[in-house]
Amino acid sequence: MRKINIILILSLTFLVQFAFGQKQVTDESITLNSETRLSLDPNVRTGELKNGFRYFIRQNTTPKGKAVFYFANKVGSILETEEQLGLAHFMEHMNFNGTKSFPKNQLVDYLQTAGIRFGADLNAYTSFDETIYQLPIPTDDPELIENTFKIIRGWAGEALLDHDEIDKERGIILEEKRGLKSVEQRMQEQYFPLLLNHSRYAARIPIGTEEVLINFKPQEIENFYRDWYRPDLQALIIVGDIDVDDMEEKIKKEFSSLKQRGKNTPRQSYKIPLTGKNQFIALTDAEQTAVQWQMIFKHPKLELLTVGDYQTHLSHIILNMLLAQRYAQARLIPNSAMLQGTAGINKFMANVDAFTVSSSLKQGEIEAGVKDTWREIVRLKKFGFTEAELSRAKENHLKSLDGLLKEMNKTSSETYAKEYVQYFTNDEASPGIEKEQQLSKAALAKIQLADLHALLDELTQNANRDIILLAPENVKSALPTEESIYAWLQQVEDEDLEQQVENTTDKKILSSLPPAGKIVAEEYNPELNFTTLTLSNGLKVVLKPTDFKSDEILFTAFAQGGTSLYSDADYQSAANVASLVLSSGIGNLDINELTKLLTAKKARVNPYISSIFQGVTGTTGEEDLETALELTHAYFTQPRKDQVAFKKVIDLAYASIANRENDPKSVFQDSMLSTVYSYNFRMSGPSIEKLARIDLDRAYEIYKERFEDASNFTFVFVGSLDTVVLKPLIEKYLGSLTALNKNEQFQDLNISPAKGRITKNIYKGKEDKATVSLILGGDWAYSREVNLNLTALKEILQIRVLERLREEESGVYSPQVSFSSGKYPSPIYQYSIAFTCAPENVDNLIASALDEIEELKITGPSQINLEKFKTEFKRTLEANSQTNNYWLSLISTCLQQDIPFRSMEESLKQLETLTPSSLQQVAQTYLTGENLIRMVLLPEK
The missing domain is CATH 3.30.830.10 (Metalloenzyme, LuxS/M16 peptidase-like)
Structure with a gap:
């Protein structure tokens, strides 16, 4: 099942889904019973061998001449005994260190000769409940294809587990474990038992324990391999430029003879108990740099199997989109102590989903930050969303699905393969994009504001709620108690809040445009199939039409100059102004109005100023191409200066570096940068002093100087270009840009790595x-x-x-x-x-x-x-x-x-x-x- 518009949560990234009751869904063209089980995408060939081994095969030609093989096992660290902690992950490593067909390190060596890189291409991961191996291969080599099946057969049941190789691998895995050591890992070790309700999951972190990794006897990993690497827990997923019948025959030939080799123990499904208790933990660490808090409401997992489940899943997607928009607006409230906030629903772990509210707070304003974050949820629980918000979210989701459907035959094999892995390991439905669009159109028509209001209320009931507060050591004495936070939340709930008013506008990005320019010259490059246009204002445009995607247009623009033309005194203003412009809106629209306008559009444009260039980057589809070019014209000519947005950007930057000297990684990176570039002011880490040098007025003067002369710019457009449509738009929006013919060039400031x-x-x-x-x-x-x-x-x-x-x-x-x-x-x-x-x-x-x-x-x-x-x-x-x-x-x-x-x-x-x-x-x-x-x-x- 594709995930669309799911927002990220600070630190833990926990979002959640909670089911409505099932009901009949109808519209003019379709009747769907909520009890109907969602079938697998008909474009996938699937089957199960007599020994229980399953397979999923799909023919797909993006990219051509390639296929991806995923070998999935419903085997992870949750199955380990106390004597085996870490051995599920250790076993994943050992499958690269010798199998019957490829002893020792012959496997990696052989695949490298075929152009397959270890780590970048050939890879694997082990989690609590599954172990997945990934092998992408070219399909023009029959011998390589045959050997790929032998490789996976070796992983499935023919690992040699040589004792010398085991001992060598101990050090490698101990170094992997060492690399994970950090403030995040230290804090996780403390809050995970609480978050996981002291379940088996809290004691089965996949990397394992040093005691076991150093001392386990080879017999333990042999037992784990024999007991759990077995055909009834395994599947092979193949997607790519292949013959499906041929692949199916090869699977039957290679894997039908796999047998259970150890104890025939049923694969137990472990759970995280939902006790109804509310829990709290506050942690500090000398290396923690920011104050973060999260409130996590745990719920029974939504099983995504039926039409009714999909309807609920769709409600969660829409709710996430609405919450993301509300918190984006809330972050712009003047003097808010919430630097970054978000909320949403998604999977958590095992049998649990979670609804999470979280934010990064100003260090000296924890109470205000918690209240500002929670206030948005309370406001929504009291008043709900607006019709305009819901309408935009529905339109956005349908356009996303339309885009996926349009690209169905251009979707990467990797994308499809990962979806089928989830279908096998987590029983997550994969009906195919055509069916998803059909279901969505029917279900979206029935989603009302009252449904979302009820869903949010259900997700935030005062039970199974965990509050986690993480902070630097230097604010330990100022941390609130559990009772204090509960009191703050209640105070917000008792406030006389006002309903948010939807400020609609029919304003356009630009009120008017200068007269269009003209294309005065064209030059064609036959070897690389692109055309260079010269416009009457001197601006050049390169057009490279492709058919790799059905509806994808990428573009970039650049001109020489950048920050190299400014003094050290102006450097911080020049280097940071592009992000200020992006946070402030353009033309007639402030950032909230612009965000609403672009909600259901593919057009995205970002200006930049680097050390020696300035320009824009962008992406769009054919339908929104004119919007993308209008945005581009506006970023060149009408950036907005917003004092509130400026303060929010600076506040967030201050918070991000306030305790930077406590973080070993940041200290090392900053020191390395300074050392490499001989302590040059421009090539050093961020600091409070540097932030203080950013002057809003001077920054915008510099921005306008960098974009006032179009004659020096070159644009490059690549993708599904209709040049008949594009050329007049180029003349209108790019040809009308002002040309000063200054012919500026960057300055070489002699900033180079240190010698010796x-x-x-x-x-x-x-x-x-x-x-x-x-x-x-x-x-x-x-x-x-x-x-x-x-x-x-x-x-x-x-x-x-x-x-x-x-x-x-x-x-x-x-x-x-x-x-x-x-x-x-x-x-x-x-x-x-x-x-x-x-x-x-x-x-x-x-x-x-x-x-x-x-x-x-x-x-x-x-x-x-x-x-x-x-x-x-x-x-x-x-x-x-x-x-x-x-x-x-x-x-x-x-x-x-x-x-x-x-x-x-x-x-x-x-x-x-x-x-x-x-x-x-x-x-x-x-x-x-x-x-x-x-x-x-x-x-x-």
Whole structure:
């Protein structure tokens, strides 16, 4: 079942659903009985083998030549005994460390040769109730397809569980556990037992305990594997560019012989008891940076199985949309102590759903913040929503469904596969978008304000309610008691509140437009199939029509200048003004009016000012294309200055950094940025001093200066473009922009990474954890050929660092190698290697990582690792080139960086010029270590 317009909740992200009574739903064209069970999407081939193994297969050609395989198990940490805590997750790891067909690490090595990346493509996760394995593959290699079935058969019942491999994996999982250590994890350990009502779930966190991970006997994980990895708890989901009949035959051949190997114990369904009690917990920590509170009302889970369930589910979606809009408006109330607030309904865990109200509060105004947050719910419980709000929400949801239906044949295989995983693991209906649209049209017609009013009242009954308050240590003495918070809530409920009045307006974004411009020149690029238009005001527009999506248009615009043209005194105003404009509305509409106007539209436009460019980014569909261009014209010409919005943005920014120095990750990031860029004012972390430098009037002067000259701008449009429709709109909205012909260019402020070898340790935090970042780089003469060699070296170094630091030394969980380069404002390249580890292992692991770089310089990469990169590069390019995002990025980057355009064929031709020798030479030239910054975050002494 697709999730549409579900809002996020601070910290826990708990939203909830609660069922209405069942009833008959009718309209002019359809009669639906609420008891009718929703059938599976007819486009899916499904079946069950005699041993209980299930399968779901769907043919889908987005992207072409690809398929995704998901192997789902109704097996998770909830099934562990006390002696097995963490072994469900450990078993997931072991399935990559040796099966009957792929012993040792042959599985990862084999898939890498097919261009499949470990972690990015090949992956898995373990939760409380399920373990899911993900394997996307190209479908043009019959041998790879055959081996994919062998791989999954190995996961299902042929894991070797070699004792030496188990012992090696202990260190890796302990490092994964170490990486999770944080203030969030410490606090979660304290409030989870309360939140989960001290159920089995509270004692079965998937990562497990150190005691078990270090000391368990191999027999324990063998027992877990034999008892629970069995066909009646397993399913294979295949979606992609495949032959469904062929896939079904392969499934029957490979999995029919799977047998139960251990105890035939029924898979028990564990529950979180709903006791009716209200609970409260207030926690502080020295590393917590903000005051957050949440009120969570727990309810029995909504089973999404029948037409009636879907009707209730739809009511929850609409309620979420309405609540999101109300809290967006409430955040703009002057002097509100609620910095960010939200409320909504969704799943929680196991047999429980939850309705959650939560907010981030001003540190010195906890009482006012709690009251401001709760007041919106109380107001709605007293007066309900307005007809206009409900009408907009219904329209928005129907348009969302219409969009999904229009894209049904262009929807990614990944999206479909994840939906069928939920169908198998959680019994969540998946009737298909056509059926969902049919159901929604019938049900939406029957949803009335009274229904939503009753639903909200039911969801906020005073039972099974948990209140969680998280705060920095320095406000511990000011924290309220449970009784105080209850008193505050009651005081709000006793207030004489006023009903919110719906302020409707028929105002347009713009009252008028200057005379339209004209297209004065067209130039066609046949190799990449795009057209460049030149307008009479000098503005250029690139049009790249595609058929990857039925109704998706992406665009961006840019011109040189950015913050580089302003002094340090003006820098903060220049760097932050785009977000101020976005928070204030445009043209004739304030932010609330603009939000309402755009509720049921796909048009979204965002202005930006970066270090050397300014411009806009946007997305729309064909129906809302004119709105998107009108928004663009307005952001260029009529930004609104709103003092209230400015204060809210600044207040939120102040709150976010008020205790930043308490957070080890932020301290490390800020210190690393300052060190890398030699403590340049513009390249350092946020601070109160920087916020104080933002001047609203000066910020808007700068904004207008950046967008007053259209002659310097280039627009790029990619997607389902009808150029006959688009060209007149371009002339109307872009051709009418003012041209000053200033021909501005960015200034090179000589902000570049520090030279030489620098070592710096930061001591912050209480966890026994080190974070390492190694940065190598320097200046260079930009070269596309060298850039490709450095990109290849990065991928090969990633393979080697992963093999050595993780697999051979068991010292890290997920080391990351990254590479970036740029031509402007000055050409630089930069490598980084980052990982977390035990503090006592820092020096050895850094030495190992640098040793791998030396090996690339001394002997060059192995031919097999180079071939892995080439295959991956081809596969990734094939997949990416079927998306609008890829072409938008490619065209705009080439234009911004003044890089010649190149066809895919040329890219692949250049790929074949790579050799171990060419990579070795580039490594010797660019990875000298002459410029090496070593940054390490260590716990406080």
